[in-house]
Amino acid sequence: MSGVLRRLATGVAGILFSTIAIFLLLRALPGDVATARLGTDATPEALAELRREYGFDRPLVVQYFDWLADAARGDLGRSLLSGTSVTDDVLDRLDVTLPLIAASTALSIVVASAVGRRTALQRRHRRTVATMTLTQLGLAVPTFVVAIVLIMLFAVRLNVLPAGGFPVDGWSAIGASLRSLVLPTAALAASQTAMLARFARSSALDFASSDAFRTARAAGRSRHAALLSGRRLVVAPVLTVASLQVATLVTGAVVVESVFALPGLGSMLVRDIANRDYPKVQSVLLVVVLMVFALRAVVNFANDRLDPRRSE
Amino acid sequence: MKRSPSLVAGTAIVTCLGGLAMLSVFWTPYDPLAVDSAARFAAPTLQHLLGTDQLGRDVLSNVIEGARTSLLAAFAATVIAITIGAALGTASAVAPRWLDGLLSAVVTAVVALPALLLALVLAAARGPSTSTAVVAIGIAAGASVAAVTRFEAAAIVRAPYVLASRFSGASTALVVRRHVLRNLVPTLAVQSSGAASIAIVAESTLSYLGLGTPPPTPSWGRMLAATQQYLLVHPLLTLWPAVFVCLAVLGFNLLGDGLRERLDPTLAHYR
Numbered sequence: 112m113s114g115v116l117r118r119l120a121t122g123v124a125g126i127l128f129s130t131i132a133i134f135l136l137l138r139a140l141p142g143d144v145a146t147a148r149l150g151t152d153a154t155p156e157a158l159a160e161l162r163r164e165y166g167f168d169r170p171l172v173v174q175y176f177d178w179l180a181d182a183a184r185g186d187l188g189r190s191l192l193s194g195t196s197v198t199d200d201v202l203d204r205l206d207v208t209l210p211l212i213a214a215s216t217a218l219s220i221v222v223a224s225a226v227g228r229r230t231a232l233q234r235r236h237r238r239t240v241a242t243m244t245l246t247q248l249g250l251a252v253p254t255f256v257v258a259i260v261l262i263m264l265f266a267v268r269l270n271v272l273p274a275g276g277f278p279v280d281g282w283s284a285i286g287a288s289l290r291s292l293v294l295p296t297a298a299l300a301a302s303q304t305a306m307l308a309r310f311a312r313s314s315a316l317d318f319a320s321s322d323a324f325r326t327a328r329a330a331g332r333s334r335h336a337a338l339l340s341g342r343r344l345v346v347a348p349v350l351t352v353a354s355l356q357v358a359t360l361v362t363g364a365v366v367v368e369s370v371f372a373l374p375g376l377g378s379m380l381v382r383d384i385a386n387r388d389y390p391k392v393q394s395v396l397l398v399v400v401l402m403v404f405a406l407r408a409v410v411n412f413a414n415d416r417l418d419p420r421r422s423e
Numbered sequence: 424m425k426r427s428p429s430l431v432a433g434t435a436i437v438t439c440l441g442g443l444a445m446l447s448v449f450w451t452p453y454d455p456l457a458v459d460s461a462a463r464f465a466a467p468t469l470q471h472l473l474g475t476d477q478l479g480r481d482v483l484s485n486v487i488e489g490a491r492t493s494l495l496a497a498f499a500a501t502v503i504a505i506t507i508g509a510a511l512g513t514a515s516a517v518a519p520r521w522l523d524g525l526l527s528a529v530v531t532a533v534v535a536l537p538a539l540l541l542a543l544v545l546a547a548a549r550g551p552s553t554s555t556a557v558v559a560i561g562i563a564a565g566a567s568v569a570a571v572t573r574f575e576a577a578a579i580v581r582a583p584y585v586l587a588s589r590f591s592g593a594s595t596a597l598v599v600r601r602h603v604l605r606n607l608v609p610t611l612a613v614q615s616s617g618a619a620s621i622a623i624v625a626e627s628t629l630s631y632l633g634l635g636t637p638p639p640t641p642s643w644g645r646m647l648a649a650t651q652q653y654l655l656v657h658p659l660l661t662l663w664p665a666v667f668v669c670l671a672v673l674g675f676n677l678l679g680d681g682l683r684e685r686l687d688p689t690l691a692h693y694r
Contacts, residue, residue, distance in 0.1 A: 366539075
């Protein structure tokens, strides 16, 4: 139980630290937000008006705590450009981003564990060498390049899946929605899978040289069945690495959404950064950080269920 | 000692790309920015080995110049990462407990924000530029270097020979200089190749998104973004920068793996 509490405390501390970092980077470092919005030739009155409207004229500390308090109540402020509620924009876009991230996480863990088990049993097999070379290459290909290659193969050459975009009606056209998420999910999961597969393999190899494995073999189980009997122990380290990689996956989503022109949180973030919509960027980044910590908590929870010794 | 194929391949790739980047300082086949509207989308020929792009610029020259952009960014980010990482990690190892705890908390929090996200924030705050991207990548990679370094440095500080040197009157500064930093060199070498490969991915991704190296400096990421719309008709244009990005990352990954195998022979078990 104390393990859970400690993790909760580190999580909260991490989130708080991230909010301070985001706030300071966006508010203290750059020039004036109002000038960035209205341009250098704006009248002082207009600038003062905008500052008052968005509360930029108050002390930084007050702004920071107001931002946090509002966010805690679910109010993420308003966009500097369109004036729309950031909370609404974010909720709208999570429809795409959450399924994308969840599917990629699950896909990469499942595929990597299977690859790890298989390649651990056939140490010197040609297929193992080929698979491990493939994972090494998979690690080297940046996500956006994977995405471009997938578009080229499946959308342009074979024309079986859409090259990008998402149905305007959202999830009410469920078939089309799912189809438009297939390539983005694969692209996002690719390098993650390659990395996790390498850990899964070494973890499976560790188990294959353990007493538990030898005992299972002595009891007459096949090598495959013996390895399967230790699947919890084999998957646990993979989940640990996956939980550390969550942040990379979430930024990968930013990239993938941009390449596939998906109306997700990430593509919105990139556009808002280009538009210098600081208040919105700040709140969207907060959501991204929260997502990172939430997803990590989910993976850690699953890991605790697999290996109860961890939470003691 | 057995030759490690990863080390050989990694060194070869990194040396070749480094050579290309050096070459670009003195010579490229053509001016990478010279526009020749009569020769747009030219197929590879003896004059233009990799053909020309949508504006009639020589692709090979751009790829070579891109190597310089990419490797310079990677080098600068790695120097920042290793400096931060070694300093924080060593400080953590010799500092009093409370300071160690504080430093570790900060490091953990920064590790939670990956390089790319930090770079996005900085790009948002300061406008897109190579140096902004480099600083962000350096800080983010530095945090993970610090996490590893702290672990190693703590082990060194507790080693019997270091205790012996302490008992014979060596100051903390001397211990850090003579024992900790010197023994960290192999670890830091492995970490540098990791940081370099992260930096190359991050720089090209940021440039691809339009938040990294601004035009007109040739960069692999921006070449990919600019040629993507001609994918259907001229797939080779997109292929070249993609191949070079992957090659560079692969080179640094293999180099890191090779160095790690050299340092820790037990890893051969997992091959």
